[in-house]
Amino acid sequence: MNSRERILGRVRRALADVPRDDPPYEQAVSRDYAREHGDRSVEQTVELLAENLADYRAVVHRTDAEGLAGLVAGLLEKRGSASVLVPPGLDEGWLAATGVTRVTDRAESTPHELDRVDSVVTACAVAIAETGTIVLDGSPDQGRRRITLVPDHHICVVRVPGQVVSSVPQGLERLDPARPLTWISGPSATSDIELDRVEGVHGPRTLEVILVGDA
Amino acid sequence: MSGTFVGMPAFPEAAREAVGNETLRGNLRHATHTIRAKREKAVTEVADWAELREAGKRIKDHTLRHLDRYLQQLEDSVTAAGGIVHWAADAAEANEIVTQLVKMTGESEVVKVKSMATQEIGLNEALEAEGIRAYETDLAELIVQLGKDRPSHILVPAIHRNRGEIRDIFTREMSEWGRPAPEGLTDTPAELAEAARLHLREKFLRAKVGISGANFMVAETGTLVVVESEGNGRMCLTLPETLISVVGIEKIVPTWRDLEVFLQTLPRSSTAERMNPYTSTWTGTTDGDGPSTFHLVLLDNGRTDTLADEVGRQALRCIRCSACLNVCPVYERAGGHAYGSVYPGPIGAILSPQLRGTQSEIDASLPYASSLCGACYEVCPVAIDIPEVLVHLRERVVQGGEVTREGNKVVLRPAKGHAAERAAMRAARWAFTHPAALRTGQRAASRTRRFHPRTLPGPGKAWSGSRDLPPVPAEPFRDWWQRTRGGKGGAE
Numbered sequence: 167m168n169s170r171e172r173i174l175g176r177v178r179r180a181l182a183d184v185p186r187d188d189p190p191y192e193q194a195v196s197r198d199y200a201r202e203h204g205d206r207s208v209e210q211t212v213e214l215l216a217e218n219l220a221d222y223r224a225v226v227h228r229t230d231a232e233g234l235a236g237l238v239a240g241l242l243e244k245r246g247s248a249s250v251l252v253p254p255g256l257d258e259g260w261l262a263a264t265g266v267t268r269v270t271d272r273a274e275s276t277p278h279e280l281d282r283v284d285s286v287v288t289a290c291a292v293a294i295a296e297t298g299t300i301v302l303d304g305s306p307d308q309g310r311r312r313i314t315l316v317p318d319h320h321i322c323v324v325r326v327p328g329q330v331v332s333s334v335p336q337g338l339e340r341l342d343p344a345r346p347l348t349w350i351s352g353p354s355a356t357s358d359i360e361l362d363r364v365e366g367v368h369g370p371r372t373l374e375v376i377l378v379g380d381a
Numbered sequence: 382m383s384g385t386f387v388g389m390p391a392f393p394e395a396a397r398e399a400v401g402n403e404t405l406r407g408n409l410r411h412a413t414h415t416i417r418a419k420r421e422k423a424v425t426e427v428a429d430w431a432e433l434r435e436a437g438k439r440i441k442d443h444t445l446r447h448l449d450r451y452l453q454q455l456e457d458s459v460t461a462a463g464g465i466v467h468w469a470a471d472a473a474e475a476n477e478i479v480t481q482l483v484k485m486t487g488e489s490e491v492v493k494v495k496s497m498a499t500q501e502i503g504l505n506e507a508l509e510a511e512g513i514r515a516y517e518t519d520l521a522e523l524i525v526q527l528g529k530d531r532p533s534h535i536l537v538p539a540i541h542r543n544r545g546e547i548r549d550i551f552t553r554e555m556s557e558w559g560r561p562a563p564e565g566l567t568d569t570p571a572e573l574a575e576a577a578r579l580h581l582r583e584k585f586l587r588a589k590v591g592i593s594g595a596n597f598m599v600a601e602t603g604t605l606v607v608v609e610s611e612g613n614g615r616m617c618l619t620l621p622e623t624l625i626s627v628v629g630i631e632k633i634v635p636t637w638r639d640l641e642v643f644l645q646t647l648p649r650s651s652t653a654e655r656m657n658p659y660t661s662t663w664t665g666t667t668d669g670d671g672p673s674t675f676h677l678v679l680l681d682n683g684r685t686d687t688l689a690d691e692v693g694r695q696a697l698r699c700i701r702c703s704a705c706l707n708v709c710p711v712y713e714r715a716g717g718h719a720y721g722s723v724y725p726g727p728i729g730a731i732l733s734p735q736l737r738g739t740q741s742e743i744d745a746s747l748p749y750a751s752s753l754c755g756a757c758y759e760v761c762p763v764a765i766d767i768p769e770v771l772v773h774l775r776e777r778v779v780q781g782g783e784v785t786r787e788g789n790k791v792v793l794r795p796a797k798g799h800a801a802e803r804a805a806m807r808a809a810r811w812a813f814t815h816p817a818a819l820r821t822g823q824r825a826a827s828r829t830r831r832f833h834p835r836t837l838p839g840p841g842k843a844w845s846g847s848r849d850l851p852p853v854p855a856e857p858f859r860d861w862w863q864r865t866r867g868g869k870g871g872a873e
Contacts, residue, residue: 170468173630173681176788177449180689184446191635194443199432199642218655273669277586277620297656310670311619311661315612334656335641343602343637344462346619346667349660354612357652358521358537359544359570360408361415367520367574368581369612369659 218298222352255306389721419653458603462665476507495519496594533717683736
């Protein structure tokens with residue numbers, strides 16, 4: 167008998183007490199909890215996202231479609247970045263105002279190459295206000311998971327209010343589990359030394375989120 | 382379970398030593414009290430906490446009650462997404478599978494995401510024996526690994542170390558494992574974290590094999606979920622070419638939607654945050670993004686035996702948040718090492734004796750490592766009634782009885798060392814059902830009260846070692862009642 171059969175057999179014997187008419191999943195699981203917490207207007211939800219992002223030490227900026235390229239250029243300049251990683255499907259216009267060397271992520275780019283890049287600019291799939299979370303799903307404007315991980319500076323553009331939801335349940339609903347997802351709430355952090363929070367261990371130590379008003 | 386803790390003394394001895402260590406107690410007290418207060422705040426922020434807790438409990442219970450079905454569904458969906466599923470009945474088999482998988486890649490080093498399951502099976506030691514070096518990449522796990530130490534907390538494994546000790550460990554040990562600590566390293570947490578960043582980055586960038594556990598596995602979609610803070614998890618999950626995840630079979634949830642419950646309750650219960658900095662989900666492999674080969678090793682190692690116990694089964698609902706550790710008055714004083722397992726604290730006290738059986742001295746003592754105050758049950762985000770299981774396991778230790786070990790029903794004999802307790806209870810039962818004998822005995826006790834010792838002799842010595850014997854009254858209650866009718870009929 168192989169281990170698969172052995173384990174499944176053990177499970178079945180262990181569950182001999184469970185009646186055949188045990189309630190099915192739909193009845194067994196209660197969903198009495200809230201779909202979202204509080205009653206907010208669209209503007210208030212975006213405001214909450216900004217507050218919670220900042221509370222977890224992300225740097226939040228707001229602009230409109232016209233101001234975006236200028237803001238991105240300014241942030242890269244302020245940071246002193248010499249190179250910026252760009253996912254293949256990023257809106258060309260977002261980097262139109264900067265002269266910083268653009269590095270395109272290629273399939274054969276090694277982690278060492280990524281490590282030499284100063285900044286990365288991406289879009290996101292959805293942002294969750296109540297938890298201050300942005301979620302990337304590997305779409306062409308967000309790129310592979312590694313490009314938002316290895317460089318030390320991540321600029322993420324969120325379209326508001328279109329990409330913003332209130333809560334975790336609403337966020338999950340919008341996401342495709344078949345894609346690899348990265349949920350980001352503030353920059354990398356640790357509390358392993360005497361529970362003192364230190365930002366930046368392995369992931370980007372600086373996370374800047376740009377909330378762009380829908381045109 | 383892991384060989385790491387073999388030969389551990391029973392909980393009372395281990396705890397006695399820990400309680401005498403003032404640094405340890407200070408570190409622990411500071412840490413548990415800080416996180417306790419923060420958790421309280423994070424939980425109050427969510428008005429529907431009780432409903433989320435109930436939903437989490439029910440999702441997990443339902444899954445456990447139909448685990449065979451969900452395991453097969455998970456296997457199918459992971460396979461359909463391009464992953465390869467392996468089954469491991471025990472620690473030895475899991476270690477063998479992982480070792481072979483690593484060898485097939487031709488690599489001799491791996492990077493690891495912090496994982497309770499791989500600690501439980503002693504994977505690092507097993508790999509080491511085959512010439513494969515496993516690098517722990519979580520900061521706390523790194524501290525434990527470099528310090529040749531054992532973890533003492535589920536979430537903050539180096540909770541027993543203060544910054545000075547960590548600095549000394551880094552300075553002394555880092556060069557043995559790779560990039561040495563920077564010259565003149567101080568003990569500020571930011572500098573220590575930076576030293577870890579530099580030390581580990583070179584390992585991440587060259588690693589070809591990553592090993593992880595998972596917080597959740599979704600049967601419906603085949604998705605695995607890892608919740609973390611530092612980004613070391615993301616490094617291990619996405620940079621290597623091969624990813625091997627070792628996950629306990631109880632970590633399944635049926636649907637994608639179920640994550641909405643646990644992604645709300647887990648961060649708030651564990652680190653007291655609205656959301657942890659990073660959560661990664663992956664479903665099999667994705668072309669051009671992340672590892673091109675993904676292996677999932679499904680681990681039993683005592684879980685099906687635990688499942689067979691209708692009272693103890695609820696321990697498998699555990700999502701490893703460690704909230705129960707942080708509120709436990711016993712954990713706070715004894716420290717994590719005293720529990721002799723990778724699972725310390727209240728959850729460890731019910732999980733270890735079920736996963737490993739109650740035959741060893743340490744496992745038989747764990748159900749007693751509690752004051753039964755119930756704080757652990759109050760904070761548990763999946764409502765595990767830890768005190769109920771503790772009492773249930775105490776009964777098993779003292780009385781013995783039928784249990785399942787490695788899939789087979791066996792009858793346990795009462796554990797050694799509890800003979801006196803059983804004899805005392807038998808004597809009490811006899812005395813209480815023989816009133817005349819009880820009266821005679823009580824009168825004799827009252828008359829000889831001047832000569833009673835302060836501590837018990839023989840097997841009762843351990844009990845009275847930490848307790849005062851109650852004084853025997855000058856007159857038995859029943860005599861007093863007969864004489865006075867409770868103070869109504871006669872003189873006081």
